[in-house]
Amino acid sequence: MxxxxxxxxxxxxxxxxxxxxxxxxxxxxxxxxxxxxxxxxxxxxxxxxxxxxxxxxxxxxxxxxxxxxxxxxxxxxxxxxxxxxxxxxxxxxxxxxxxxxxxxxxxxxxxxxxxxxxxxxxxxxxxxxxxxxxxxxxxxxxxxxxxxxxxxxxxxxxxxxxxxYEWRSRSGCTFCFFQQKIEWVRLKEHHPEAYEEAKELEKDALEHGSPFTWSKGESLWDMEKPERIVEIKAEYEIRRARLRRSIPINPLRPVKECPEDIDDVYGEDEGGGACVVCHK
Incomplete structure (x- = not known):
């Protein structure tokens, strides 16, 4: 053996x-x-x-x-x-x-x-x-x-x-449905061609009766509207500031962060729980 x-x-x-x-x-x-x-x-x-x-x-x-x-x-x-x-x-x-x-x-x-x-x-x-x-x-x-x-x-x-990690917390597929809305916005900013591809896949799915969009309750077409992008970024910064205030300070072991440590900053209807085999 x-x-x-x-x-x-x-x-x-x-x-x-x-x-x-x-x-x-x-x-x-x-x-x-x-x-x-x-x-x-x-x-x-x-x-x-x-x-x-x-x-x-x-x-x-x-x-x-x-x-x-x-x-x-x-x-x-x-x-x-x-x-x-x-x-x-x-x-x-x-x-x-x-x-x-x-x-x-x-x-x-x-x-x-x-x-x-x-x-x-x-x-x-x-x-x-x-x-x-x-x-x-x-x-x-x-x-x-x-x-x-x-x-x-x-x-x-x-x-x-x-x-x-400078802009996203998820590894794995470019179109991971576990992404937060802020990460979809940043995908559009860093890889606009990938965002457009994701939009077309979403459109095709909806035309075939799929009950799901990539991000729960909101299509990528709606998410990319300038006013919506401003809202998403503002909401994210509020949640991030709230999270930072809630973290207890341990002087014996300072918290060290990745360049963009956002995997715990979830908004309403945005969850963690990403597949271990993809995300880890």
Whole structure:
């Protein structure tokens, strides 16, 4: 029996930090790092993967689904993915991973999968193993590594953060439905062509009877109106200021932030709960 070790990279800070941490803490392990590419990723994600590969000293395997986002959009009757129906995660992230490790599991190999759930994320659960020889490990939770710890790992290693953290907190697909409204506005500002593409996908979905828009209760067409953009930015700054005032100050451990640490600043009808396999 062969023992294999795998670690999924989402393009976000937590999984990158775990890859750095495992390389430094467990150099004896031959870990296969992988990234499941939906074909709809931000360009900043690819740049960050290259930087991370330089630190790890080995390539990050790209798992490309045999069928892309638009294929599955048609299969799901042009209905956009949503928190209630996360077909994008299932078909574009989980299935390629399962197909990748399937031959190993069938051969009787033991596969250990490392997932970047932190010690301060009691509410999160990792991938549920479907085979007895697939073992899911949560090293950060086991070692007590929390969010400030992740920041320390990335900064001390010199890897840093993906550039999209300057304006967005979500990794994964460009069109992630878990984005806050402020992040959709910033997508329009930083990647206007991607925003236009998302609008067309939304229009197509609505024309086919989809009950969902990308952002709950508001279309991207309405969201991009100048007066609405002003409102969204103002509402975000109010929520952000309120959150900062609510954070207790610990002089023994100052809170360190990413360049744009907005993943806890939710507005009405804007939730967290992003898929672990995409966001971490």
């Amino acid at each position: 062969v023992e294999r070790h795998v670690l999924g990279i989402s393009g976000g800070k937590d999984s990158a930090a775990l890859a750095v941490w495992m390389r430094d803490k467990h150099p004896e392990l031959d870990i296969d790092y992988f990234f499941t590419d939906t074909g709809e990723e931000l360009p900043e994600v690819y740049e960050f993967l290259g930087r991370l590969e330089g630190y790890l000293g080995k390539p990050i395997v790209r798992l490309n689904p045999r069928r892309d986002f638009r294929f599955w959009l048609r299969e799901y009757n042009h209905f956009l993915p949503s928190p209630q129906t996360r077909w994008c995660t299932r078909m574009l992230k989980l299935r390629p991973f399962e197909e990748w490790i399937k031959p190993w599991l069938a051969a009787g190999d033991k596969v250990v999968s490392y997932v970047a759930i932190r010690a301060d994320e009691d509410y999160r659960e990792g991938y549920s193993a479907k085979a007895p020889n697939l073992i899911v490990r949560l090293p950060f939770r086991e070692a007590g590594v929390d969010k400030p710890g992740v920041v320390d790992i990335l900064e001390s290693s010199g890897v840093g953060y993906p550039k999209y």
